[in-house]
Amino acid sequence: MATQSAQEGASGPPPQPAQPGKPARYISKYSELVRREAEKNKSQWKTMGPAKVAVPSPNDFLQKRSKEPKLAPKKKEQEGEKLLPLSVPGRTYHPVIRIKKNFIYKNAVDVIRGKPKKPRHFCVDTRQGDKYLLEPSGLFPKYIRKKNYGVIPKYVTRRNEEMKRAEEEYQASVLAELKKKAxxxxxxxxxxxxxxxxxxxxxxxxxxxxxxxxxxxxxxxxxxxxxxxxxxxxxxxxxxxxxxxxxxxxxxx
Structure with missing residues (x-):
């Protein structure tokens, strides 16, 4: 028994089979690039405008009279070009003379030569003298004075002609059919x-x-x-x- 135990201690326990380990976790090669993009655009639109605004330069301050309108610069005369003197007007030239009109005299002449205004028709409906215009009230027979009053409208005449033509065509077709069957x-x-x-x-x-x-x-x-x-x-x-x-x-x- 002692010999058997010594042999067992010398040889050691039997080897156990190796257990398979867990596979390595998958890591994308774009993870670092995605992380940098997220940090770059993390707070890009947290405000109404862009996050970083260019600071104005201290040299660009508002100067005096800078907002007043300025005239266009005069064109420089070309080298060798000289201004010619103005030509003398001819004998038949008559300058335009602006005559001021007398509007008071003109208005007086228009009133004298104009036709007198016709009196407007009023209707008084109370004993206190309350009145109103008769023409827009509907009591004035203004429509009977129209040129086309009592004239049949064109569309009615056209419709009647079309109806008459259709009736004649129908009667002609009926007569033709009766002649065939006669x-x-x-x-x-x-x-x-x-x-x-x-x-x-x-x-x-x-x-x-x-x-x-x-x-x-x-x-x-x-x-x-x-x-x-x-x-x-x-x-x-x-x-x-x-x-x-x-x-x-x-x-x-």
Whole structure:
């Protein structure tokens, strides 16, 4: 037992597996640049103006008469240029003489030659003499004196003309439509030709009816006989109607 413990003490405890450590924290390479920009613009707009204002120079003080308007500097004469003397006016030159007008005389002449003012119409409504102008009150018939009083306005005349034109166009379209649908009158020649054709058809149908056998013992013979009888009756009716009436009308379908 002592030997086993000595061997264990000499060799030591068994090695334990190394535990993985935490990864290094990520640090951006722009962090320093962002920090400097933030410190630079930290209090840039805390006031209404910029943080740093240029201090005026002591040499730029307000001098005496500096705000008074100054005349433009005179142009220096060019070298070698001389002023020419003024030209002498001609004999026909007449200077402009400004004559002062006599406004008092002018006003007097205007009053003498002017038309007298017409008296204004007043209306007195109380016994104390209270009065007011009659024209703006609405009691004065000033509208009947207008040049266009009682004249139909242009827009009313234009509207009436348009309505009349539209009515005429409508009536013309109705008449045209009625003419299209109107019945046509047969002439005497057409009536005679139709009557001859109907009589000729009647003779042909009658000849076919006469050639039928006397005994109709089959269904086909009965149907043929009834059909010929109906045709004869219709032809006789048409012939009688055309012979009875001289004026025959045909509708346009």
């Amino acid at each position: 019945m046509k009158t047969l002439s005497e020649e057409e009536r005679t030709n139709i009557l001859k054709a109907l009589k000729k058809n009647w003779e042909e149908v009658n000849r076919a009816f006469q050639t039928l056998p006397v005994i109709t013992d089959t269904r086909y013979k009965k149907m043929q006989k009834e059909e010929l009888e109906l045709k004869l009756q219709q032809l006789e009716h048409d012939i009688a109607a055309i012979e009875k009436h001289k004026n025959v009308y045909i509708a346009n379908v």
